[in-house]
Amino acid sequence: MVLIIGSKYNSKEFAANIILNSINMVDIIKASKRLIYQRTLKNNAPTWALTELAVNKGKKLAKKYRVNRKLVIASLYLAHTIFDEKRKSKIQKTHELLSARFAKKHLDKWKVLAKNQEIILNAIKAHHGKVPTTSLTAEVVKNAECFKFLTLEGCLMFLHDLGRRHMPLDQAVDYVIDKMNQKTNLLTLKDCKREAARNRRKILEIFKELLK
Ligand SMILES: [Fe+2]
Secondary structure (H helix, E strand, O other): OOOOOOOOHHHHHHHHHHHHHHHHHHHHHHHHHHHHHHHHHHHHOOHHHHHHHHHHHHHHHHHHHHOOOHHHHHOOOOOOOOOOOOOOOOHHHHHHHHHHHHHHHHHHHOOOHHHHHHHHHHHHHHHOOOOOOOOOOHHHHHHHHOOOOOOOOHHHHHHHHHHOOOOOOOHHHHHHHHHHHHHHOOOOOOOHHHHHEEEEEEEEHHHHHHHO
């Protein structure tokens, strides 16, 4: 049994998720994965391996926090359907709202139930903490997303991608650390905070060596 200490979400959401789990939504995962893959090729970002890293973390957290796995996965795939690799560009700064708007058209086309759309769209809009989450599912999505930059694997994949973009190593390391700091501040789930703090110490040690 998983205890969610201090959670603002009640048992109604858990009950709703049991109902949601019984709905055949296999296609939404395939459809959203296909869509983000096409969009990633078009936008050249985000790094595909990072998307998969967040999805894998989302699967584990969905099980632990007993929220609908399919909604978590679909949200994580759809959250960056509108994106741009240019740091601090207008698109990067507003990609949550832009991606939610873009995803809505596809969710309608895929005939996703309004109740599920509501959860997915809120999870997309809220994954950078600018909009409040309205479900534990969205909270899980937000925390899973953070691990793109709070695991050694994720940081090295991002560093590798920045190298591909010809960014000098010292600037690239600064960028990764900046992302790591942003994501640390977004974490809300206690076990994620603990895990991230451990990872962060190791990553910073390695980066220190790298820049010696
Ligand atoms: Fe994002």
